[in-house]
Amino acid sequence: GQVPTTVLVPDQSFNLLQAVQVPTVARIDQLLQDDPNAQLLGPFAAGEADVSAVVGRGVIIVPSEYARLFLSESMRPREAYQSLLAALRHRHDDIACEPFIDWLRLTLTRRAVDALPRTVITPLQVPMYAPPEVHQAFLAYRMAVAHRDLPLLSPAGQQQGAQLIATGLTTLVEEQRLARQEAAEHRVAKEACKTPSNYYSVLLERLMRWAHARGEADLPPIHEALANTPKSRVRILIQKAVEDCL
Numbered sequence: 504g505q506v507p508t509t510v511l512v513p514d515q516s517f518n519l520l521q522a523v524q525v526p527t528v529a530r531i532d533q534l535l536q537d538d539p540n541a542q543l544l545g546p547f548a549a550g551e552a553d554v555s556a557v558v559g560r561g562v563i564i565v566p567s568e569y570a571r572l573f574l575s576e577s578m579r580p581r582e583a584y585q586s587l588l589a590a591l592r593h594r595h596d597d598i599a600c601e602p603f604i605d606w607l608r609l610t611l612t613r614r615a616v617d618a619l620p621r622t623v624i625t626p627l628q629v630p631m632y633a634p635p636e637v638h639q640a641f642l643a644y645r646m647a648v649a650h651r652d653l654p655l656l657s658p659a660g661q662q663q664g665a666q667l668i669a670t671g672l673t674t675l676v677e678e679q680r681l682a683r684q685e686a687a688e689h690r691v692a693k694e695a696c697k698t699p700s701n702y703y704s705v706l707l708e709r710l711m712r713w714a715h716a717r718g719e720a721d722l723p724p725i726h727e728a729l730a731n732t733p734k735s736r737v738r739i740l741i742q743k744a745v746e747d748c749l
Contacts, residue, residue: 512562513561515561516560516561516562517560517561517562518560518561519558519559519560520558520559520560520561520609521558521614522556522557522558523556523557523558523609523612523614524545524546524547524548524549524551524554524555524556524557524612525545525547525554525555525556525557525605525608525609525611525612526544526545526547526553526554526608526612527553527554527555528588528604528608529553530552530553530554531544531584531608531611535581535584535585541581542579542580542581543580543581543611543612543613544611544612544613545612545613545614546612546613546614546615546616547612557605557608557609559605559606559609560606563602563603563606565603566596566600566603568594568596569587569590569591572586572587572590580607580610580611581611583607583610584607584608584610584611587603587604587607588604588607591603591604696731697730697731698719698727698730699719699722699726699727699729699730700719701730702726702729702730703726703730707719710722710726725740725741725744728740728744729741
């Protein structure tokens with residue numbers, strides 16, 4: 504369903520262009536610093552200081568190490584010049600890539616007052632590519648074959664898959680809810696019928712010897728009451744039991 508991107512490279516892109524008077528790298532840096540809004544420079548006349556004639560082509564090969572700079576988004580000549588020159592200087596490649604820098608200098612320089620740089624190529628106005636009408640039936644047939652072999656790719660299959668996912672999520676949520684409810688009920692039931700053995704743990708045997716009790720059931724009732732009393736009320740329970748004995 505996606506329309507492919509069509510790129511046309513005219514034959515004249517590879518032809519040598521007429522020489523253009525362009526400023527040196529040092530002067531370009533100074534001019535761009537003096538005018539932060541400048542996108543193009545010039546034109547310049549032969550014989551001016553810090554200006555030289557440069558011959559180039561409409562296109563140039565980008566070194567693979569720096570191709571990533573141009574893949575994210577389109578850039579104006581000033582942005583391309585500053586980004587690439589900074590990267591070249593950082594890796595000390597500005598001497599080896601001098602032809603590329605010269606080409607960037609060309610892209611920044613007007614050849615006349617109202618003219619664009621010589622490296623600019625007027626885009627061709629071409630219609631967006633679309634499959635011919637005669638192929639629509641063939642495309643429909645191919646899609647039908649794909650849906651036959653892979654039914655989940657069809658609209659009905661996708662809807663069925665969405666329903667299965669929704670059902671599975673509902674079941675998972677319900678199972679988690681029941682598990683939490685069961686754990687809560689088990690905890691409440693366990694806390695509701697605590698025995699002295701739950702409360703005293705390993706100290707129960709020692710307590711039974713002190714109380715001369717043959718079994719847990721022979722312990723005084725206060726011990727079962729302590730096991731089922733919240734910690735915040737244990738002192739009150741013991742105080743009441745002492746008062747009852749006096």
